Amino acid sequence: MKLAVLGAGDVGRSVATLAGDYGHEVVALADSSSAAVDPDGIPVDDAVSRKEGGDGVGTADPEEVFETEYDVLVEATPTTLGDAEPGFGHVTRALEADRHVVLANKGPVAERYDELRALEAESAGSVRFEATVGGAIPVLSTIEDCTPQAVTAVRGVLNGTANFILTRMAAEGLDYEHVLAEAQDLGVAEADPTFDVDGTDAALKFVILANVLADGGFSLEDATVEGIEDVPGSALELAAEDGRTIRLIGEATRDGVRVGPRLVPENGALAVTGTRNIVQIETRHAGSLHSSGRGAGGPETATAVLSDVGRLPDLERDD
Amino acid sequence: MKLAVLGAGDVGRSVATLAGDYGHEVVALADSSSAAVDPDGIPVDDAVSRKEGGDGVGTADPEEVFETEYDVLVEATPTTLGDAEPGFGHVTRALEADRHVVLANKGPVAERYDELRALEAESAGSVRFEATVGGAIPVLSTIEDCTPQAVTAVRGVLNGTANFILTRMAAEGLDYEHVLAEAQDLGVAEADPTFDVDGTDAALKFVILANVLADGGFSLEDATVEGIEDVPGSALELAAEDGRTIRLIGEATRDGVRVGPRLVPENGALAVTGTRNIVQIETRHAGSLHSSGRGAGGPETATAVLSDVGRLPDLERDD
Numbered sequence: 001m002k003l004a005v006l007g008a009g010d011v012g013r014s015v016a017t018l019a020g021d022y023g024h025e026v027v028a029l030a031d032s033s034s035a036a037v038d039p040d041g042i043p044v045d046d047a048v049s050r051k052e053g054g055d056g057v058g059t060a061d062p063e064e065v066f067e068t069e070y071d072v073l074v075e076a077t078p079t080t081l082g083d084a085e086p087g088f089g090h091v092t093r094a095l096e097a098d099r100h101v102v103l104a105n106k107g108p109v110a111e112r113y114d115e116l117r118a119l120e121a122e123s124a125g126s127v128r129f130e131a132t133v134g135g136a137i138p139v140l141s142t143i144e145d146c147t148p149q150a151v152t153a154v155r156g157v158l159n160g161t162a163n164f165i166l167t168r169m170a171a172e173g174l175d176y177e178h179v180l181a182e183a184q185d186l187g188v189a190e191a192d193p194t195f196d197v198d199g200t201d202a203a204l205k206f207v208i209l210a211n212v213l214a215d216g217g218f219s220l221e222d223a224t225v226e227g228i229e230d231v232p233g234s235a236l237e238l239a240a241e242d243g244r245t246i247r248l249i250g251e252a253t254r255d256g257v258r259v260g261p262r263l264v265p266e267n268g269a270l271a272v273t274g275t276r277n278i279v280q281i282e283t284r285h286a287g288s289l290h291s292s293g294r295g296a297g298g299p300e301t302a303t304a305v306l307s308d309v310g311r312l313p314d315l316e317r318d319d
Numbered sequence: 320m321k322l323a324v325l326g327a328g329d330v331g332r333s334v335a336t337l338a339g340d341y342g343h344e345v346v347a348l349a350d351s352s353s354a355a356v357d358p359d360g361i362p363v364d365d366a367v368s369r370k371e372g373g374d375g376v377g378t379a380d381p382e383e384v385f386e387t388e389y390d391v392l393v394e395a396t397p398t399t400l401g402d403a404e405p406g407f408g409h410v411t412r413a414l415e416a417d418r419h420v421v422l423a424n425k426g427p428v429a430e431r432y433d434e435l436r437a438l439e440a441e442s443a444g445s446v447r448f449e450a451t452v453g454g455a456i457p458v459l460s461t462i463e464d465c466t467p468q469a470v471t472a473v474r475g476v477l478n479g480t481a482n483f484i485l486t487r488m489a490a491e492g493l494d495y496e497h498v499l500a501e502a503q504d505l506g507v508a509e510a511d512p513t514f515d516v517d518g519t520d521a522a523l524k525f526v527i528l529a530n531v532l533a534d535g536g537f538s539l540e541d542a543t544v545e546g547i548e549d550v551p552g553s554a555l556e557l558a559a560e561d562g563r564t565i566r567l568i569g570e571a572t573r574d575g576v577r578v579g580p581r582l583v584p585e586n587g588a589l590a591v592t593g594t595r596n597i598v599q600i601e602t603r604h605a606g607s608l609h610s611s612g613r614g615a616g617g618p619e620t621a622t623a624v625l626s627d628v629g630r631l632p633d634l635e636r637d638d
Contacts, residue, residue: 286619
C-alpha cells in the first residue's frame with residue numbers, strides 16, 4: 001500500500017523507516033511546515049535525516065500530501081484535545097477522498113469518536129487505530145477478534161512514564177519530584193510531563209477502549225481521572241509492608257472510564273515495572289487475557305500502525 | 320458464514336453453541352459416527368444435548384457434511400500424529416472444494432504443514448489455526464500482524480495440565496503421582512494424560528509456531544522434548560530456596576523447537592500458575608510481548624476458532 005504519513009516525530013519517522021519491511025511504500029511524509037512527496041516513493045532515509053538534523057522533512061508544501069495518490073493516510077501528528085484539530089480535519093479529508101486512515105493520534109478517536117465512525121460509514125476507506133492504545137501491545141485487534149460484545153471490561157497500566165515514576169519511587173524510597181527529574185533526564189518523561197503524570201494520557205486510551213466496547217458515546221470529559229502527582233513516598237512504603245504497591249490503573253467498561261493510583265499486589269500481573277504497559281481484557285467466554293509489552297516508543301508504535309495497515313482491504317483507485 | 324463443524328467434543332460443541340453470537344450459522348455438526356446436517360442451520364441445542372446425553376449428534380451419515388453447502392470447515396476432531404488422519408483428509412477435501420478451513424486439530428498443522436500450505440495455495444479457500452496454539456490467547460494472530468519476519472522467537476508455557484501439576488507440587492510439597500491423581504479428579508488431566516505430561520502436547524504447539532516463523536519445515540520429530548514425569552518434589556523445594564520454581568517451558572525459533580522443565584524466577588512472567596498459559600513473543604522492533612490467559616477449554620478454544628472465522632475473506636459460491 002502507498003502510505004502518506006502526517007507527523008514526523010518519533011512515530012511518523014519510525015513508520016516511514018519500517019514501512020518497506022512490511023511491503024509498503026511511503027509516498028509522502030510531512031511535518032507541520034514542510035513535506036517530502038513522491039508518487040514513486042520518497043527517499044525515506046534522506047527525509048528522516050533532514051528532520052533529525054533540525055530541518056523540515058522536505059521542501060514541498062504539506063498541502064501537496066493531499067494532492068498525491070495514496071492508499072492510507074497515517075495520522076501521527078501530536079494528540080490534541082477538544083476539537084482534536086488539525087488531526088480530525090486531516091482524517092476527514094482522507095475519508096472524504098475514499099482513502100483509508102490509520103491513527104496513532106489519540107485526539108480524534110477519544111474526543112470525536114461518533115463523528116469519526118460516521119465519516120467512515122460514508123467512505124470507501126476504513127479507520128483503524130491500534131497505535132493509539134498500548135503501543136506495540138495488540139489490544140484493539142484482540143478485542144476486535146473476540147468481538148467487542150464478548151468483552152466486558154479492559155483494565156490495566158497504559159502510561160509508561162507514570163509507571164516508571166511509581167516503580168522508581170517504590171524501589172528507591174525517593175519522592176515524586178526527584179524521580180520525575182530522573183525520568184526527564186532519561187527521556188522517559190517529557191519536558192512538559194503534565195498529560196503523563198496527571199492521568200490524561202492514560203485516560204484518553206481508556207476512553208478509546210470504552211468507545212470500542214460501547215460503540216461510541218465517550219470523550220475525555222466523561223472520564224474520572226486522578227494522576228500520580230500527589231502520591232507520597234510514604235504511601236508506597238506502607239503498601240510494601242502489606243505486600244502491595246501502587247500503580248496508575250485505568251478501567252474501561254461500557255458504563256464509563258476511571259483512571260487513578262491504586263493498590264495492587266506487589267507480584268501480581270498489574271504491577272508491571274518501568275515503562276512497561278499491561279492490559280487485562282475480561283471476556284465472557286474465555287476468562288481474562290493479559291497482554292503486556294512496550295506501550296510507547298517510535299518503533300514500537302510504528303509496528304502497531306503497520307500492523308493496522310496490513311489488516312486493511314484493498315481499495316479501488318481511479319487511475 | 321456457514322460453518323461445517325467436524326468433531327463434537329468440548330471444542331466442536333462450544334463452536335456450535337457460540338457461532339450464533341458471532342453472526343455465523345452452523346449447517347453441519349459431526350462426530351465420528353453421525354451428523355446433524357441442515358443447509359438452513361441445524362438446531363444446535365438439540366444436537367449438543369443428544370451428544371451430551373450419550374447419543375450421536377444426529378441421525379445423518381457424517382459423509383453428508385461434505386455434500387452440504389458450507390463456507391468454512393471447522394476441523395475439531397482429535398489431534399493425531401504422523402499422517403494426521405483423518406483430519407488431514409478432511410482438510411484436503413474442503414480445500415479441494417475451494418472452501419475455507421479453520422483448525423483446532425493440531426495434527427495437520429504440526430505434522431504436514433508444507434503439504435497443508437501447498438493445498439491452500441491451489442485453493443480459493445484459506446487455512447487458519449489460531450485455536451491450535453494457546454486456546455483463547457491470540458498468539459498466531461499477533462505474530463501474523465507483526466509479520467512473522469519481525470518475530471525472532473516464541474517462548475512460554477502452553478500446556479495447562481503440566482503447569483497445574485508443577486504449580487501444585489511446588490505449593491503443597493506433594494509428589495508428582497499424587498498431584499497427577501488430583502488433576503485427573505478435577506478434570507484438569509485426562510484419564511490418559513501422556514501427551515500432556517510427556518511434553519508432546521506442548522511440543523506440537525511449538526512446532527506449529529516454528530512452522531509459522533520459518534514458513535514450514537518442522538514436524539514433531541524435529542523437536543527436542545522432555546516432560547515433567549521425572550521432576551522430583553525435592554527439585555522444586557531446592558528451586559524455591561533460590562527464589563525460583565520449575566515450569567514446562569517451550570521455545571520455537573526458525574532453527575528449531577525445544578520443550579522441557581526449566582528453572583524460572585518464582586515471581587517472573589513465565590511462572591504462571593494453575594492451568595494458565597503464557598507466550599512471550601520476541602520481536603525485532605517492539606521488544607517482548609507477553610500474552611497470558613486460558614490455554615484450553617471448550618469455550619476458550621471456540622473463541623479462537625470463531626476469531627479465525629471472522630478474519631476469513633468472503634468466498635464466491637456457485638449457487
